[in-house]
Amino acid sequence: LLVDFVIKGGTIVTPYGRFSGSIAIDEGKIVAIGSESSMPNSDRTIDSSGRFVMSGAIDPHIHLGLGVPFPEDCITETAAAAAGGVTTVGDFFRSLKSYHEVFPDIKRGVEANCIVDMFFSFGIMRRQQIPEIGEYAQKHGVTTFKFYGKYGLELMSYRQQAPPEVVEETDDGLLLDGLVEIARVLGDDGMGCIHAENYELIHTKKEEMKRNGMNDLTAWSDSRPNYCEEEYMAKAIYLSKVAGVRLYNVHMSVGKGVGIVEQAMKEGAKIIAETCPHYLVLNKHMNHLGVRGKISPPLRDVEDVQLLWNGIANGIVKTIGSDHVIVPKETDDIWKAFPGVPGVETLLPIILGEGVRKGRITLERANEVCSRNPALAFGLYPRKGSITVGSDADIVMVDMNEERKISANDLHSKAGWTPYEGLEIKGWPVMTMNKGEIVYEDRQVIGRPGHGRYIPRPIAAQRKDAN
Numbered sequence: 001l002l003v004d005f006v007i008k009g010g011t012i013v014t015p016y017g018r019f020s021g022s023i024a025i026d027e028g029k030i031v032a033i034g035s036e037s038s039m040p041n042s043d044r045t046i047d048s049s050g051r052f053v054m055s056g057a058i059d060p061h062i063h064l065g066l067g068v069p070f071p072e073d074c075i076t077e078t079a080a081a082a083a084g085g086v087t088t089v090g091d092f093f094r095s096l097k098s099y100h101e102v103f104p105d106i107k108r109g110v111e112a113n114c115i116v117d118m119f120f121s122f123g124i125m126r127r128q129q130i131p132e133i134g135e136y137a138q139k140h141g142v143t144t145f146k147f148y149g150k151y152g153l154e155l156m157s158y159r160q161q162a163p164p165e166v167v168e169e170t171d172d173g174l175l176l177d178g179l180v181e182i183a184r185v186l187g188d189d190g191m192g193c194i195h196a197e198n199y200e201l202i203h204t205k206k207e208e209m210k211r212n213g214m215n216d217l218t219a220w221s222d223s224r225p226n227y228c229e230e231e232y233m234a235k236a237i238y239l240s241k242v243a244g245v246r247l248y249n250v251h252m253s254v255g256k257g258v259g260i261v262e263q264a265m266k267e268g269a270k271i272i273a274e275t276c277p278h279y280l281v282l283n284k285h286m287n288h289l290g291v292r293g294k295i296s297p298p299l300r301d302v303e304d305v306q307l308l309w310n311g312i313a314n315g316i317v318k319t320i321g322s323d324h325v326i327v328p329k330e331t332d333d334i335w336k337a338f339p340g341v342p343g344v345e346t347l348l349p350i351i352l353g354e355g356v357r358k359g360r361i362t363l364e365r366a367n368e369v370c371s372r373n374p375a376l377a378f379g380l381y382p383r384k385g386s387i388t389v390g391s392d393a394d395i396v397m398v399d400m401n402e403e404r405k406i407s408a409n410d411l412h413s414k415a416g417w418t419p420y421e422g423l424e425i426k427g428w429p430v431m432t433m434n435k436g437e438i439v440y441e442d443r444q445v446i447g448r449p450g451h452g453r454y455i456p457r458p459i460a461a462q463r464k465d466a467n
């Protein structure tokens with residue numbers, strides 16, 4: 001018996017603990033886990049001595065095709081993912097059309113160009129998309145949907161594509177109707193995702209600050225105060241209970257959000273909170289970042305950063321998503337620049353360096369929030385997010401002693417810049433494997449575009465006839 005790979009000599013890390021052991025991999029799957037002597041012969045042996053071996057990171061929150069055409073983004077940005085130890089990415093795709101129209105193209109784009117695997121969450125931007133939710137799940141394997149509330153208005157204002165009658169639809173009425181439909185046709189196989197910012201509160205504040213001539217990063221943050229996010233979270237959690245749906249709070253930036261989520265969980269809400277690396281490292285006083293620090297929700301204060309780390313350590317904040325996006329930052333005007341930062345490649349290094357090496361969280365917790373939990377939340381588990389016999393051989397090997405500074409020159413994203421330039425990190429991915437193929441090794445991306453697959457999410461058999 002000969003298998004493709006045996007990874008031996010290192011320490012395997014799971015959310016439940018760590019042990020010395022070896023992993024055998026064949027035809028893209030994990031086929032055995034055990035002692036070195038119990039392993040079958042292999043074509044190639046990977047020595048992981050002194051390293052930690054974990055299930056590959058899953059970044060459930062990226063945005064492709066905004067600054068660069070989607071297929072092109074698939075190549076460079078999944079190369080960045082591979083180099084960052086990320087083996088599956090979840091793209092939040094937005095369209096004003098029916099997703100039946102756009103899905104075949106984007107799926108082709110993924111399977112022709114991606115180096116690692118990808119799944120989609122669709123933005124529900126129009127009423128006519130709501131009755132199609134059940135079919136999106138059945139026909140395309142998309143079970144998670146994002147709602148923007150009135151923030152959709154602001155989002156669209158950066159582009160010229162949205163007819164006004166369309167953006168008027170992105171309100172809380174659309175949110176509730178969408179959540180109810182997800183619960184009805186998908187139950188707990190589906191999930192509603194929210195951008196939690198009350199844009200009506202922001203709009204007033206923002207106009208006032210503009211009039212007063214303020215124009216720096218702190219002003220951007222102060223124009224959308226913490227309460228705008230906290231209020232929207234509380235409302236959306238309430239509506240999710242009305243609908244009886246699983247709710248995913250993407251990019252939670254406010255420290256108080258941890259308490260809101262903890263309380264809601266105690267009261268039976270099916271809430272999952274995600275935060276992003278930028279909210280764990282950067283803050284609103286870093287005015288040197290200028291428009292490059294402009295994100296929605298915005299960077300917060302130093303205490304928020306601390307509270308979010310505590311939330312991860314305590315198991316309240318369940319997942320980390322990068323909200324990765326390439327957008328042009330062509331203007332220095334904080335009000336006019338596109339919001340967003342690239343971050344898929346630096347997600348895991350930041351969790352390892354700033355989280356684990358700084359003693360804020362354990363490596364086990366890092367694996368849980370970067371791999372197992374996003375797999376569970378998005379219906380990918382146990383195919384993804386687990387070192388288990390039968391799971392996809394999506395593996396990252398990390399060297400917790402490797403030390404270097406983050407530099408855009410070393411990164412693979414087409415963005416060409418990073419908000420973490422110069423940040424010293426101890427703890428880097430050194431080898432990434434996707435479905436039994438090495439896609440990153442010796443600081444080189446060697447995965448080929450087209451190796452990555454589109455990953456549909458399953459729905460329970462009894463739901464298939466539900467609509």
Ligand SMILES: [Zn+2]
Nearest residue numbers: 195250251296
């Ligand atoms: Zn968002």
